[in-house]
Amino acid sequence: MMNRWQYFKRLAPLMAIMALVLAACGREDLSTLNPQGPVAEEQFDLMVTAIVIMSLVIVVVFAICLYVIIRFRRRKGDKSIPKQVEGSHKLEIVWTVIPIILLIILGVPTVQSVFNLAKDYSNDPDAVKVIVTSHQYWWEFEYPELGIKTAQELVIPTGKTIWIEAKTADVLHSFWIPSLAGKIDTNPGGNTNYMYFSAPKEGVYLGKCAELCGPSHGLMDFKVKSVDPASFDRWATAIKEPVALPSDPAIAEVFESKCLTCHAVGAFGGPAFPNLTGIGSRESVAGILVNVEADDKQYEHEDTVYNNLYKWIKDPEAVKPGNLMSNQYDLTDEEIEGIAQYLSELTLDFEQ
């Protein structure tokens, strides 16, 4: 016992350095090396343990390899025959036993973590339950206890455990928020999966689909927005409040007949495709057209909410190839402008 402790103590500074080096990698809201919640942290710790052990292995092998190829290169004209060694039981036992010890060091926390991450929060009254349903190429988030169904943006209260029930409406997808938690596949049929995570800090975290699901697989992003519990409660109330249709009766008519056959806002419309309630205050349109203020536009995929909505409604196929909205409607430019204007103003004011 004493010996193992010594071993860890010697390894600890190395691990600390490794953790520091790795933590410098990547964006805070995206990188697995920059964990922002306890689940991702637990996974990161296991990764660091593995990386330290594996770096040791690599250093040893590289050192022997380099030594051998420098020390024993054949000199010009060397015709001598080296001693034909059969092997060495002692050495072979050494390099069987050492890897086994290393694997035990890695295996024990692995098994612990496997069971820890499989904890069941379904009956925890404190946990926020969310049913995640993936679609080609968007995400639906349902809060069964709050009676809320929304899309593309998972709003959560800071610090609370989020209990996810994951399934799919069509093909396989995989639900992944790198900086908060590892992924879980969404299976069709009765194979429902569960996972949990939490975000102690407020912020917007990037989520991805990790399972090949069709042409726009790489564009199937979502956001996790972590807000303080008071704001979360305000959001839960605000999203259930009645929503007015566009004030211009012509636009309202088109919106009802062309959009609300599939989408829903407030109490209107159908549930088949992303719920649009509060779309104006989301971080992005269609998951990838990031909403910014007009002066902050930095990249090709960033623009104002209105411009992004316009772009998306005008030609969804150009934004997300193979999506089911393409070619489903026929709108004049004026109508698109009107609808984009209306939707961009469809906001929820809930953050303090």
Added chain:
Amino acid sequence: MDWLTTVDHKKIGILYLIAGGFFFLVGGLEAILIRIQLWKPQNDFVGADTYNELLTMHGTTMIFLAAMPVIFALMNAVIPLQIGARDVAFPFVNSLGFWTFLFGGILLNVSWIVGDVPDAGWTAYAPLAGSTYSNDHGMDYYVLGLQIAGIGTLIGGINFLVTIINMRAPGMTFMRMPMFTWSAFITSALILFAFPALTVGLAALMFDRLFEANFFDPSAGGNAVLWEHIFWIFGHPEVYILILPAFGIISEVISTFSRKRLFGYSSMVFATILIGFLGFMVWAHHMFTTGLGPVANALFSIATMLIAVPTGIKIFNWLFTMWGGSISFKSPNLFAVGFIPTFVMGGVTGVMLAAAPADFQYHDSYFVVAHFHYVIVGGLVLGLFSGVHYWWPKMFGRILNEGLAQLTFWTFFIGFHLTFFVQHFLGLMGMPRRIWQYLDGLGFNEMNLISTIGALLMGLGTIIFLINVVVTSVKPKNAPADPWEDGRTLEWTIPSPPPEYNFAQTPLVRGYDAYWKEKQDGHSGMTPAEPLGPIHMPSPSILPFFMGLGFFIAGFGFMYAPDWGHFLGTDLTVGHAIGIVGLLMVLICMLLRSVIDDHGFHIEEDEIKRDLGGKA
């Protein structure tokens, strides 16, 4: 014509090498197009659909149509020679194996010409691969092409099992077999157990697609996770089917160019068997995120980590084979020595992936892409390059140009590390795999650019190799029997290229590294185990070619049965009629093979003596 009818294992080996090399170029071109698409964020070089087609065909082609055939090429060219046999056990079946592989591969690639290309990934996960979500003929090409090519692999594997068990020269016990033969033996055993699983899966998927069955369709009571199990219970052993022969090649090459016998031969054999066995026990580590539960994840985590132990034994045995040796860095050994650290880097990330909770983060990210390319390209392809350079003189009678070979190594090796090392970090930083575009500003740009440059360098390395092949092939055939001068195994005791019958007299094997032992005992060649006499040879046959063609026609017909109209107003569709004609062709060939009494022919003593005299 000679090449269409040959049943000679050496010629079939060359056919496999040419076909496998061709598909390697096709798969490589697909890879380069993928990398060009990803060289900058939000690139529009290829469309989203085309991108998925490219990545699917790249994976499928490289695994089934490039790596496997080149392995079979070397096994065909070398195994009978290494064990002192005159051919494989079933030469006709060997030829049939090649032709079904080739026609299966062609069928798969016809999809590019038709325009309906498989696009559900090389793993073809249901339900994306089912007819609901892939409703063009793309996945039909995948299902049928791989089934036909799979026949070839399966019968090839069985053939090598029988050959190695039954046809070893007198005195060559199992524990005197060269390592490459051992690895080919274990690989063949893996093929025997793994490929039927793939065949079952593909047949079930074919029924789903062509005949509206519901094995994998959840909306009708099927189960999509079932496909994952079936695919990976084949797919994981497949990884070892690929890498074990590379282990064998490395063992041969390192030992030869160090002038030393392999360190710890018996533990190497044991490790190979253990890896083969464990290879079947770990398939669910591809499914940690599928939701199998903590018990399954924990068990498969530990089982997977265990593979590191026998693999580690191998790595250290190679290092200690070189230790104290006299190492020459001719091109085959350059690839082999480059293989060791590269493969170790692929191996350690494999252990990292085995830790299930961490794999929740790695899975389907670029970290995985980096890992398996380190294993398959850094391991297998370097191993194959090593083997091809090593045995080229034995196969063709000409030594590859050493300067160009060294240049191939350095461009390929540097290009490889440039391409894949940075991908580890891309994955850890949150880039999923199989994505057509990535957004700007996520921090992925520079590393993707580096990766693309690396891929182009690898392409350059391959082109230099091709130039080398052309340059070498116009030179005279003057390779000596033992071109590396330190040959240790039986293939180096006979001329390069060997005569049709390989060994004029079957050699008597007196120990491990049979030829080396004779050389050390001061003998110039092997002691024959039999008197000189006429040698019985099998007749060439065109039937395997037509059987392959028959399968090709049948596959094509059934695939298009729903599209083409009816046959002369009957209930039978034109497609089904064509399919039946194709299958009839196969059956008629089988019938002919059964009823024609072909005793083969003999090569007479005089001719053999003339060959021997000509060499002396």
